[in-house]
Amino acid sequence: xxxxxxxxxxxxxxxxxxxxxxxxxxxxxxxxxxxxxxxxxxxxxxxxxxxxxxxxxxxxxxxxxxxxxxxxxxxxxxxxxxxxxxxxxxxxxxxxxxxxxxxxxxxxxxxxxxxxxxxxxxxxxxxxxxxxxxxxxxxxxxxxxxxxxxxxxxxxxxxxxxxxxxxxxxxxxxxxxxxxxxxxxxxxxxxxxxxxxxxxxxxxxxxxxxxx
Amino acid sequence: xxxxxxxxxxxxxxxxxxxxxxxxxxxxxxxxxxxxxxxxxxxxxxxxxxxxxxxxxxxxxxxxxxxxxxxxxxxxxxxxxxxxxxxxxxxxxxxxxxxxxxxxxxxxxxxxxxxxxxxxxxxxxxxxxxxxxxxxxxxxxxxxxxxxxxxxxxxxxxxxxxxxxxxxxxxxxxxxxxxxxxxxxxxxxxxxxxxxxxxxxxxxxxxxxxxxxxxxx
Numbered sequence: 001x002x003x004x005x006x007x008x009x010x011x012x013x014x015x016x017x018x019x020x021x022x023x024x025x026x027x028x029x030x031x032x033x034x035x036x037x038x039x040x041x042x043x044x045x046x047x048x049x050x051x052x053x054x055x056x057x058x059x060x061x062x063x064x065x066x067x068x069x070x071x072x073x074x075x076x077x078x079x080x081x082x083x084x085x086x087x088x089x090x091x092x093x094x095x096x097x098x099x100x101x102x103x104x105x106x107x108x109x110x111x112x113x114x115x116x117x118x119x120x121x122x123x124x125x126x127x128x129x130x131x132x133x134x135x136x137x138x139x140x141x142x143x144x145x146x147x148x149x150x151x152x153x154x155x156x157x158x159x160x161x162x163x164x165x166x167x168x169x170x171x172x173x174x175x176x177x178x179x180x181x182x183x184x185x186x187x188x189x190x191x192x193x194x195x196x197x198x199x200x201x202x203x204x205x206x207x208x209x210x211x212x
Numbered sequence: 213x214x215x216x217x218x219x220x221x222x223x224x225x226x227x228x229x230x231x232x233x234x235x236x237x238x239x240x241x242x243x244x245x246x247x248x249x250x251x252x253x254x255x256x257x258x259x260x261x262x263x264x265x266x267x268x269x270x271x272x273x274x275x276x277x278x279x280x281x282x283x284x285x286x287x288x289x290x291x292x293x294x295x296x297x298x299x300x301x302x303x304x305x306x307x308x309x310x311x312x313x314x315x316x317x318x319x320x321x322x323x324x325x326x327x328x329x330x331x332x333x334x335x336x337x338x339x340x341x342x343x344x345x346x347x348x349x350x351x352x353x354x355x356x357x358x359x360x361x362x363x364x365x366x367x368x369x370x371x372x373x374x375x376x377x378x379x380x381x382x383x384x385x386x387x388x389x390x391x392x393x394x395x396x397x398x399x400x401x402x403x404x405x406x407x408x409x410x411x412x413x414x415x416x417x418x419x420x421x422x423x424x425x426x427x428x429x
Contacts, residue, residue: 050361050364050365051316051320051358051361061305063305063308065308065309065312066312067311067312067315067316067319069311069315070308070311070312070314070315073308073311074308074311077304077307077308078304086301089286089289089290090275092285092286092289093275093277093282093283093285093286093289094277096279096281096282096285096286097277097278097279097282097283099282100279100281100282101264101279103318103319104279105264142264145263145264148263149263
């Protein structure tokens, strides 16, 4: 049967899983889930993701998972990728720290900006500039911390690239499509970090998939 | 092996999450108080440990960690030889399910329950105003939707990741403990398998010990 990822490739959480799959060179199939027809709330999809969200994930041996970061860990472990650093307890812990930072600190302001500036206009809704401005200030505070960190180390968990860095890609991809990409110019180490990530073949491939 | 230092407050939910892990594995540790009442978490000394100025942080020799779920994974891995296996990392399929339900706690359960705790306990103390009932009410509706999913899951397995207790279950404790001290605790009565799961995990010795040092125990 092989690996199946359920969802649309433009969705950040789906893209997160694709990044891991591309990094390990796995074969996989993307099965679209049609939100417009409410397919994400259908019985068959709820069996795969009881919260009615995407992605959902299936693999041989009855493996059925949801939550993109959990799916990513599964993929990286299965293919014995070094992106989790699980051979070194200290490095693995630092990867875990910065994966949680991406979710707990970075994702909220970054995705609030993207939602207002990219998604709302697509649905003919007005941009709430106050929300954008508030989240921009929050994002800058986070980027200050990142700048300090990335002045010390090449990547977030240390001098090695990890899942922590790559977990930032989907949201940042969209942020960089907006006028607010210039925010990163004030944080040269963060900007250099992003450019290094973007140069990875797997990331270029995922960008192609997302923009298709 | 020598002990670790945990910086935080026993009353803080995220500190309690790590304390539970330390107690479950029987680790030697020192809890170093960091007072959020005085803003100590924003002091230069603490920012050096947690650059986002939050608690907890953990020091183990020259390793410094923050983010309570990341710290929890580290503690559980480090002390795995103790016999407490809350990550199931030797079993590929089981560890994936621990990850799934730990993410569910962080991404689904926590965003629904955290605003209720914040409004009910923190807002009156910190800002001297009444809780925002509209926020509590909408969060309760979200929480019920999550509990519906948990009820189905816990009808099929004893614990969230399977028939074994894991970090996924443990991670729910701190916020739920405070929730049970609000007038909304009765919400859980509508979800008998969830209630039974809660009664089960709170009967663990580690939980009783950590609960005793939390507010309103």
